[in-house]
Amino acid sequence: MSTSPRGDDHAARRGSRHAPAPAAADEAAALAVLTGAGAGDLLAAALGTAALPPGSWRVDAVHHRPGDGVTVGYAVQRAGVVEYLLASSSRSCPRDVPRTLVATGPAGDVVVWRHPDDPLLPALRRACDPALLAPALAGSGPVTALDLVGYRPLRRAVVRAECDGVPWFVKVLRPADGNAADVVARHRLLAxxxxxxxxxxxxxxxxxxxxxxxxxxxxxxxxxxxADVPLDDVLAVVQALPAATLDLPARRPWSARAHSYGHALAVRPALAERAQGLADAVRRGLRRTDAGPVVPTHGDLHEGQLLVGADARPTGLLDVDTVGPGHLVDDVACLLAHLRAVRPPTPELLAVAAAWTEQAGGFVDPDALRVRTAGVLLSLAAGALPADPAEPHDEAERLLTAAEELVGGVYASNR
Structure with a gap:
């Protein structure tokens, strides 16, 4: 039974309680502070102790949302027990929630809390406690398995639970901005x-x-x-989305946010020039290629969002929070980029990616697909940066290289 946080977008809350939007330089400074040795003093203050012994804490995860701020998760060992704390410079994090510490220093205002007391996810504590969660699940027995399978601080979490041998998935969403009601409505519309x-x-x-x-x-x-899974079979699930989804709010595709992800990678000086050059190339490519008609889309389609049966035909579509009007080429680009990002890149997956790319050429513009796939790879590269700035960033570099190959000579001369 595990409820330790792990590193899974938009809609920041506004109001006088929130700090102003930080510039990219401010976010880089916050990242340096929150991942540096001085973060130990911040954690000690949150825990109400004078100091933490060297080696008793480590950076576990970094969540950087360009334009909003940086949130860092820490594993802290005290008296043989590991506690999980988070510190955030996010402007969407309220400064007046109980069980949080607000500190002002080189990183500006920073909010610190212990998991699972997320300031914007009040249901997280209930979802991570078997005794508190049991009444919310059908069945008469206790919760016998509990695993936090995804957690994006201040945004959302997903817990897998089991009760009376029946598995459930529990989403924890921000109640203040209506996300929960929206997600429920989408599931019911599609069902x-x-x-x-x-x-x-x-x-x-x-x-x-x-x-x-x-x-x-x-x-x-x-x-x-x-398994032999034709791209047509995968997309048949998306193409079954009802026309009513066109009335939902549109979501910007990953490639449209290329500059934000370029800035996120630029916190590592060695990657800054490449990341920003690639972001420029993606933006130019978006202007010059044809995205096709507006149709119902998933918005974040990848291999983790689909289930298949024994015949390898899709049987389930997950995480439909992003469903709405968009371009089919963006769903295909997301799918292909995520396949390229799987580690290790097995021959089977590379063969599938090549086959699906060829098949997609029959119904979306190949140039548009390349540019948008590169944009998604850029976003994945930003997410692949290691928590410790001192660690090698090989995976982020691998994804950057894959994206550069897709945009060809547009960027190669600047490397």
Whole structure:
């Protein structure tokens, strides 16, 4: 049973309680402070102790949202017990929530809290406590398994739980901005149209949403095992989205935010020139290529969002929070970029990526697909930076190189 946070976008709350939006330089400074040795003093203050012994804490995860700020997670060992703390310079983090510490220093205002007392996710404590969660699940027995499978501080979390042998997925969303109600409405809209999405079992005012688990094998597992899954079969699930999804708010594709991810990578000086050059190339490519018509899209389609049956045909579509109007080429680009980002890049996955790229050329503009795939790879490179700035950034560099190859000579001369 595990509820230790792990490193899974937008809609920052506004109001007088929040700090002004930090510039990229401010975010780089905050990152340096929150991952440096001085962070130990901040953690000691939050824990109410004079000091923490050297080696008793480490940076576990870094969440950088360009334009909003930096949040860092720490594993702290005290008296043989590991506690998880987070510190954030995010402007979307309120400064007046109980059980938080607000400190002002070189990184500006920083909010510190102990997991699971996330300032914007009040239901997280309930979701991470078997005794508190049990009443929210159908069944008479206790919660016998609990695993925090995804956590984006201040934004959302996903917990897998089991009760009476039945698996459930529990989403923890921000109640203040209506995310929970929106997610529930999307699931019900798609389910009514026959799209194979998880059914909503419960939704509470504090942002706790309980979903039935779907049967099936993750698409990635099937692909690694050598299953033959044509791209048409994968996209058939997306193409079954009802026309009513066109009335939902549009979400900017990953490639449209290339400059934000370029800035996120620029906190590592060795990658700054390449990242910003690639972002420029993606932006030029977006202007020069044809994205095609506006259609219902998933918005964040990748191999982790799909389940398949024994015949390798899709049986489930997950994480439909981003469903809405968009361009099919962006869903395909997201799918291809994530395949390229899987580690290790097996021959089976590389073969699938090549086949799907060729198949996609029959219904989306190949140049538009290359540019948008590069944009998604740029976003994944930003997410691949290691928590410790002193560690090598080989994976981020690998993804940058893959993106540069897609945009060809547009950037190569600047390397």
């Amino acid at each position: 009514a149209a026959g799209v194979p999405v998880p059914h909503v079992a419960r939704a509470d005012d504090d942002g706790l949403v309980v979903l039935h688990a779907l049967a099936g094998t993750p698409l990635l597992e099937a692909l690694v095992a050598g």
